[in-house]
Amino acid sequence: MFKIFLMSTTESLSKSLDLTTTYLPIVMMIVVALIVAFGMLALSIFAGPKYPSKAKEYPFECGWLLDSKDTKRKHSIKFYMVAIMFLIFDLEIVFMYPWAITFRQIGLVSLVEMFIFLSILVVGYIYVWKKGILEWD
Amino acid sequence: MIDNISTIHFLKEMLYLIPLLILVFSSMIILLVDVFAESSNKRYLAPLTSLFLIFSAISIFWLYKYIPKSGVKILYNMVYVDHFSLVISAMLIIAAIITVWISSDYLERYGIAIGEFYSLLLISLTGMILMVSTTNLFTMFVALELFSIPIYVLAGFFRVYGKSIESSIKYFISGSVASAIMLYGIALFYGVFGTVEFSEIERHIFNHYDSVAQIAKTEPLLILGTLLIMAGFLFKTAMIPFHMWTPDIYEGAPTTVTGFMGFAVKATSFAAFFRVVVSIFNTPSLVYSENGTISPSSWINVIYVLIIITLIVSNLIAMSQRNVKRMLAYSSISHAAYLMIAILTFSLSKTKDSYGSLLFYLLTYLFASIGAFAVLSIFEKNGSNSVTLENLNGASKRSPFLVASMLIFIFSMAGVPPFGGFFGKFYLLKSAFVDGSLSTLVLIAVITSVIGAFYYLRVLVFMFMKDVESDENIETLNVPFLGKLAIALSAIAVVYLGVFPNSLIQFMGETISNFFIK
Numbered sequence: 001m002f003k004i005f006l007m008s009t010t011e012s013l014s015k016s017l018d019l020t021t022t023y024l025p026i027v028m029m030i031v032v033a034l035i036v037a038f039g040m041l042a043l044s045i046f047a048g049p050k051y052p053s054k055a056k057e058y059p060f061e062c063g064w065l066l067d068s069k070d071t072k073r074k075h076s077i078k079f080y081m082v083a084i085m086f087l088i089f090d091l092e093i094v095f096m097y098p099w100a101i102t103f104r105q106i107g108l109v110s111l112v113e114m115f116i117f118l119s120i121l122v123v124g125y126i127y128v129w130k131k132g133i134l135e136w137d
Numbered sequence: 138m139i140d141n142i143s144t145i146h147f148l149k150e151m152l153y154l155i156p157l158l159i160l161v162f163s164s165m166i167i168l169l170v171d172v173f174a175e176s177s178n179k180r181y182l183a184p185l186t187s188l189f190l191i192f193s194a195i196s197i198f199w200l201y202k203y204i205p206k207s208g209v210k211i212l213y214n215m216v217y218v219d220h221f222s223l224v225i226s227a228m229l230i231i232a233a234i235i236t237v238w239i240s241s242d243y244l245e246r247y248g249i250a251i252g253e254f255y256s257l258l259l260i261s262l263t264g265m266i267l268m269v270s271t272t273n274l275f276t277m278f279v280a281l282e283l284f285s286i287p288i289y290v291l292a293g294f295f296r297v298y299g300k301s302i303e304s305s306i307k308y309f310i311s312g313s314v315a316s317a318i319m320l321y322g323i324a325l326f327y328g329v330f331g332t333v334e335f336s337e338i339e340r341h342i343f344n345h346y347d348s349v350a351q352i353a354k355t356e357p358l359l360i361l362g363t364l365l366i367m368a369g370f371l372f373k374t375a376m377i378p379f380h381m382w383t384p385d386i387y388e389g390a391p392t393t394v395t396g397f398m399g400f401a402v403k404a405t406s407f408a409a410f411f412r413v414v415v416s417i418f419n420t421p422s423l424v425y426s427e428n429g430t431i432s433p434s435s436w437i438n439v440i441y442v443l444i445i446i447t448l449i450v451s452n453l454i455a456m457s458q459r460n461v462k463r464m465l466a467y468s469s470i471s472h473a474a475y476l477m478i479a480i481l482t483f484s485l486s487k488t489k490d491s492y493g494s495l496l497f498y499l500l501t502y503l504f505a506s507i508g509a510f511a512v513l514s515i516f517e518k519n520g521s522n523s524v525t526l527e528n529l530n531g532a533s534k535r536s537p538f539l540v541a542s543m544l545i546f547i548f549s550m551a552g553v554p555p556f557g558g559f560f561g562k563f564y565l566l567k568s569a570f571v572d573g574s575l576s577t578l579v580l581i582a583v584i585t586s587v588i589g590a591f592y593y594l595r596v597l598v599f600m601f602m603k604d605v606e607s608d609e610n611i612e613t614l615n616v617p618f619l620g621k622l623a624i625a626l627s628a629i630a631v632v633y634l635g636v637f638p639n640s641l642i643q644f645m646g647e648t649i650s651n652f653f654i655k
Contacts (some may be wrong), residue, residue: 109147123165128174 081133092121150211153204153218155196156226157266163189164259171252179251183241183619186255189235190262190297194230197223201229201397201587206651214334215276222270224496225408228503229269229401233262235623236397239511242617243393246474249294258397262288265405272416274323274333274366277409278316282372284405285312294389298522304389311372311382315530319369335416348424349432363436370413373406374473384458387466392517392524395462396510399469400503406475409482411495415652419484431485440481444578447474456592461513461524464592465506468550471589475565479577482569483649491568493646498565500641501557501634505549508627512543515616532600538612538621540600549563549631551584551593557634559579564642609655 099114128134151158167186171179201223206218237255244251266283271277291304327333330341340530342359346352354361372379387395417423418436428433446452448471455467513524516532516539517534533540549558566582569575616624 107143109143118163119167123169127168127172 078133078136085128085133088121088124092118139501140292147180153200153209154216154384155212156193156200156230157263157624159189159193160195160259160266162194163255164263167252167259168256171256176270180241180245182251182255183237186259187237188232189259190230190237194227194234197227197230204350208651210272212283216267216270217272217274217414218270220651221412221576222266222645223407224645224648225269225404225499228404228500228637229262231495232260232397232400232404232503232639235507235511235627236393238619238623239396239514240393242620243391243514247295248389249391254291256292257287257291262401265401268405269408269412270411272335272340274326274335275580277413278320278323281316281319281409283371284402285316288394288402290347291394292386292398294391294394295522298389300389301391302389304386305416306380307389308386315372315379316371318365319466322362322365322367322369325358325365327361329356335412338417339420342417342420342422348422348425348427349435350426352422353434360434363423364439366413367410367418367436367438367439370406370410371443374403374410374476375470376391376477377450378443378471380470381449383462385472386524387469388460390464391522392462392510392514392637395465396514399465399510400506403469403473403476404499404503407473407480407495407499411480413479414484414517417629424484437484441578444474444477445581446483447471447477448581452588452592453466458592459527461526461529461596462510464596465509465513468589468593469506472506472550475562475582476502478569478575478582479565481578482565482572482575485574486568486572488561488568488571489646489650490564492649493642494561495646496645497634497638497642498561499629500645501549502559504630504634505556505558507548508542508624509546509550511620511627512539512546515614515620524600526596526599529596529599536616539614539616539624542598542624543600544597545580545628545631547569548644549595549635553590555632555635557631557638560635560638560642564638581622 095117096114097112103110156437163186166189167182170185171182174182200218201220202582204218204220204223206220208217208222210217236258240254241251244254261284263280263288264280268277268280270283271280289305289309292308293302295301323333326338330338332338332341342352346355349360370380372382375383388401390398424431424435424437426435431437451470452466453476455471458464458467474496476495480499481494482491515536516529517524530541545556549556552559552562566579569582570579
């Protein structure tokens, strides 16, 4: 009875050990990333030169300056257009990564399929272009 | 590197997808033509779109003769084309053609971007056809999203009207929640069985479980998954209590879009639900308890209760509607209940009588509902995007043609004998009654359809018997050619289905019986 218990514990122990070894590189990578990121921040906070000005103390926003009171301000629709377009073409690239990796296994048919997919997106691109969404003014 | 056999195999598979491919490429072509064409040439977009749709329909007829009765599985079992899917696809394409014909003038009147409209319609149609031709839960979900998202956009196509935008946003939010719920159910099925293929799920259930009680004890997640998938379908088919979105969205959306989604979304969801029921839910261990009776915790009982609630509530609420679009929305909810009776009959009785009723009812509903919305889209006062009963005052003087066809559509929906809707209801209720266990349901359905006759006929009262107070509003309506063609053809189809239902119902029954060819 005890022997079985012992066996099962050692087995589970070895399994957990196995888990640790497989995930150790990932944990290490996370730790290193944290050290680098916070280290650089800390360095710039403690060792960097500081010349504060009014413009620098504004909250950091991309594209427009944040109004403190008026939260219902309308923003130009162009921002949304660009965001949507970015999303689509970004996803296109994301989709191409696994395709490129498994390309040798799936063969020529996948090349045709990918070009069909790309040409569908190109149609969208032409549409966007002709509608004048790429022009900012 | 070039594998000849696999290339030929790939091309052969593409052959089965021709109706879909035509739709996909035509949607892109329409988009490009719209961008490059001069604005004076844009009125040719509607004929172009309907030309593509007719090509697609022809390819469906050709495929129908070409494929074996047991259907073909293509693209690594992700898509399944059989006679059932082709029949539903043909209905959907007919619905789209009618919608395109009545939309071309309607959109021009409101000054709306046309090319995008047709393109979105075609994309949505692609999703619908894909959804009915799959036996894979995951493809089904992707197809569901593919047809829903263009419909959300189409509902908000009148972007200057608040109601249209409201309907679009409401549909989007509630629809996404429903999709998420359904996806959760699919995930649970995958978690239990490790597969999303209908036949394999059925095999697993059949081999491992005997009764509902046993499933509830050993694998309760399976019951939950069943209910969640069902909830997704009940939302899309707008059964009470999942109907809250319907009236607002039907009212706010452009009227031609309402007509399209009133039929197409419903037909697609019912066809897909039918497939799920036939393949998965009808497995005896999901329906029956150990002693062979229907288990109290089976999904059948849930549907049974919901049908009763839907029949009563939808017909009662529809009586108090002054807005005709809202009234038709509630009427479409009650039609969903009738279609659900067909599905229930199918799972309970094994007689061949019940086979054709679902498809035949869908066919009659197609012409009556889209036709009715087409007439409303012409009667609609400019700039309001809604039709109240008072707007129809004196309609018989403004356009006798429209009123006559509206009479046919309304009579068909109410179930008055010489028209298609009567025989749809008749066959459906007859097969439910013959079975015996559903006779209470049939009784309630008959009583509520009498209630339904009240609000249907009230539309005709306003059209024929009430006059406009001041004479200035009386002007003859100018019905555009394509719209006239669409409405006339729908009216003829409704009458034809009522006069010669036999051959079609037999055909539909044969289509369904193909499910049982192994």
